[in-house]
Amino acid sequence: MSKNYKLQSAVEYLTTYGWAIIIIVIVLSVLFMMGAFNPSSSVHSECLFPAQIDCIGTTLGGSGTLDFDIVNQFSNPIIITSVYCNNNGNLTNATTFPTAISVPTSSTGKLYAQCYYNGKQFSGPGGKLFEGYLIIDYISPSTGEHHIIKGRVIQTVSAAQAPVIPPVAFSSNSVQNAYTSNLFLTLPPTYTTYLFACADGAYSLSSESWATNVYGKSTSCENGEDCASIGYQSAQTGKCYSSGTWNMTLSGIGLNLSYTKLKVYTAQNSSTSPYITSLTYPVSVSDSFVIILGASGWDPSTITLPRGCTLDTKADISGQSSTYVATCIQPSGSYNVNMTSGTAPSGAALAAYVYS
Known part of the structure; x- marks a missing residue:
């Protein structure tokens, strides 16, 4: 009699709460597929320079190329010759532009840089995190002198920017x-x-x-x-x-x-x-x-x-x-x-x- 009662109670429990359990499992599965439980998915992208430069619209490709826009808040135009992107803030592995990029005051300039981690080219699948420094080397047209300005960047590889596999061995x-x-x-x-x-x-x-x-x-x-x-x-x-x-x-x-x-x-x-x-x-x-x-x-x-x-x-x-x-x-x-x-x-x- 006791066994039958326990079996009946179990059946009643599943009948009452079964649909709720199924719904919870489905919701958790959807959240998992969306990356809600991936720590990198909760990382807030960041690109910060001193007040003279606004950094916006960052996108990181799977091969480590960072595309970003800057707004020149200096009182004078600047001419950008190269950019450094690495995790240690050193002036190594520069991305040098064949033609220097001139950015007038209060205007936007489109830039890119190859990012490096511990001296090696950064790469990874969608969601991989890069955290490091952006250093812009620029010239002041009025003086002709070179200057650098350093910022911080935190960015994950875009899922749509996964590495392209070379078609040839x-x-x-x-x-x-x-x-x-x-x-x-x-x-x-x-x-x-x-x-x-x-x-x-x-x-x-x-x-x-x-x-x-x-x-x-x-x-x-x-x-x-x-x-x-x-x-x-x-x-x-x-x-x-x-x-x-x-x-x-x-x-x-x-x-x-x-x-x-x-x-x-x-x-x-x-x-x-x-x-x-x-x-x-x-x-x-x-x-x-x-x-x-x-x-x-x-x-x-x-x-x-x-x-x-x-x-x-x-x-x-x-x-x-x-x-x-x-x-x-x-x-x-x-x-x-x-x-x-x-x-x-x-x-x-x-x-x-x-x-x-």
Whole structure:
């Protein structure tokens, strides 16, 4: 009798409260799917500068690119040359704009910056939190002096801005050697196309294993000949030979992609100060995969990449030569990459390989 009574009570309880339990379970499931129980979903986005700058409209992409607008509250216009975004507030890994951005008083300027965490490029899925600093480097037109202004940023990766996976498998690497007349770089054998960039610190290049897309000439190089070269081949080992013995650098990338599917754009060095080699290339299809190679002989260089690009590998012998490989996922538009050498006209070359 007691067992029957308990069973009857249980049935009556479920009959009375069953629908309420089901509704509670459904509500909790919906809240869970909406991220209500994810700590990062409750984080309030923040972008704060001193009173002279208002920061608005921040969006963080999965590859670590932060888009934001500023309102200039200074009494004079400002010209923004670069922005730093990192978690330690240091002046490292600058995002430098190919063309400085002028923002008049009380006007809005659209900016972007590649964010870094502990020296590495920040990236992550939707909801991942970035907390750090934004530092704006600007010029006062009235004085021509550089200034910096530092702000704080807290932002989660937008769910719609998750990282775009490159459509092509690839692997890159670099090698450098002081006082040599040749340099070899072997990449994994699993790829269809290999791109290489080589530079010599003083002498002209006598030969390369690849078919050259662009050379870098300079009056500073031996006999005014080529001391930088960028090109392609199907073999995994890139070989670069010099006419003398000096400091050489070599960078390369292997691609699981036929070379015939790449659109190639190139630029050679400028022989006049400030010795900037500039390359502009178009991207006609959104989320195109772009590979950028740079080489600078005689005088080393620094490279300024467009948004959406990551520097994958580089070789740099200070005061002599440098080579670079970068990969990008970019929406349609026109892009510019600059390579700036030192106090002498380098033998510099740039190439962009666009796969759409």
